[in-house]
Amino acid sequence: MLRDEILSAATRVIDAAQNEAEVSLRSIAREAGIAAPSVYAHFADRDSVLDAVAEAGWAQVSEEITRHRDSDQTPRERLFQGCQTYVSFAERHPLRYALMTQITDTSPAAQQALAVVTRGLLACRGGDPQTPPSSESDRIAAALSVAVHGVAMLHRTDTPNLWLSSFSTDEIIRTLIDAAILQLDHAAGNR
Numbered sequence: 001m002l003r004d005e006i007l008s009a010a011t012r013v014i015d016a017a018q019n020e021a022e023v024s025l026r027s028i029a030r031e032a033g034i035a036a037p038s039v040y041a042h043f044a045d046r047d048s049v050l051d052a053v054a055e056a057g058w059a060q061v062s063e064e065i066t067r068h069r070d071s072d073q074t075p076r077e078r079l080f081q082g083c084q085t086y087v088s089f090a091e092r093h094p095l096r097y098a099l100m101t102q103i104t105d106t107s108p109a110a111q112q113a114l115a116v117v118t119r120g121l122l123a124c125r126g127g128d129p130q131t132p133p134s135s136e137s138d139r140i141a142a143a144l145s146v147a148v149h150g151v152a153m154l155h156r157t158d159t160p161n162l163w164l165s166s167f168s169t170d171e172i173i174r175t176l177i178d179a180a181i182l183q184l185d186h187a188a189g190n191r
Helices: 002-016 025-032 036-041 046-067 075-092 094-101 108-124 135-154 169-189
Strands: none
Touching: 002 025, 002 036, 002 046, 002 094, 025 036, 025 046, 046 075, 046 094, 046 108, 075 094, 075 108, 075 135, 075 169, 108 135, 108 169, 135 169
């Protein structure tokens, strides 16, 4: 399908670019081996292509997290592995990750990524994965996701950063997970 080829080409252009200004419909079309006007049959403009790449990026990071999950690990270790995978994705694809996180409306794939975190947190408390999350668990999972996003953003550049110079990324992620689990425990105790 030409739409899929355009998305693949756009992803390659984005991953090779240093900044968003380097990504044009013309460069995407050239990478796909088509004329620039052919893109308009599938996308209204450059922003709609970038939105589709961002949505595909969320699906990819969720798939990578799921694929790297080891069923022999404890739920806490699986959640930790998922957070590591997330940060690694942001490091490997800095511009694509920036596009994924600058969208104002939460897309279906981004919601799915948050659901992966919520289920991972609930599993740490021994919860049934089929039990629907509460607004409290959703809020705590969102807070963990925002914190891990901060770690990912600090690792996107080679610029030294104040807080991560004394601690490893793994130590920070483990601390964030432990804090989220404590928040879930606290919320469960207040019911």
